[in-house]
Amino acid sequence: MEKNVRFYVCKTCGNVIGLIHGNPAALRCCGQEMQLLEANTEDAAVEKHVPVYERVEDEIVVKVGEVEHPMEKDHYIMWIAEVSDNKTTRVRLFPEQSTQTRLPYEKGATLYAYCNKHGLWKTTIE
Numbered sequence: 698m699e700k701n702v703r704f705y706v707c708k709t710c711g712n713v714i715g716l717i718h719g720n721p722a723a724l725r726c727c728g729q730e731m732q733l734l735e736a737n738t739e740d741a742a743v744e745k746h747v748p749v750y751e752r753v754e755d756e757i758v759v760k761v762g763e764v765e766h767p768m769e770k771d772h773y774i775m776w777i778a779e780v781s782d783n784k785t786t787r788v789r790l791f792p793e794q795s796t797q798t799r800l801p802y803e804k805g806a807t808l809y810a811y812c813n814k815h816g817l818w819k820t821t822i823e
């Protein structure tokens with residue numbers, strides 16, 4: 698099934714947008730086409746980006762990642778998003794804050810984390 702939102706990035710300035718519906722070919726920034734952000738699912742580095750979660754009744758408690766990602770001014774997780782077929786929930790994060798976030802439990806939804814340096818990461822909620 699098609700995702701209800703897809704994320705695009707400008708390779709020049711780093712602008713990130715979410716396309717709710719429509720044709721991505723029209724998306725331009727800094728005089729060029731915006732690129733679909735492909736999410737990574739595996740992280741070989743020590744610093745981890747793939748979001749992890751624990752189910753607590755009808756919610757999940759999310760962290761990024763298995764080894765908690767830095768939350769420093771120049772390197773941090775900017776947001777976490779939970780995208781299902783018909784709903785998007787996005788939580789903005791800030792440096793010095795924890796990545797821990799509570800979201801509704803939605804089986805089959807995709808959980809995304811966006812690092813300002815290392816891009817988009819995802820896992821599926823089982």
Ligand SMILES: [Fe+2]
Pocket residue numbers: 744746766772773812813814815
């Ligand atoms: Fe990172």
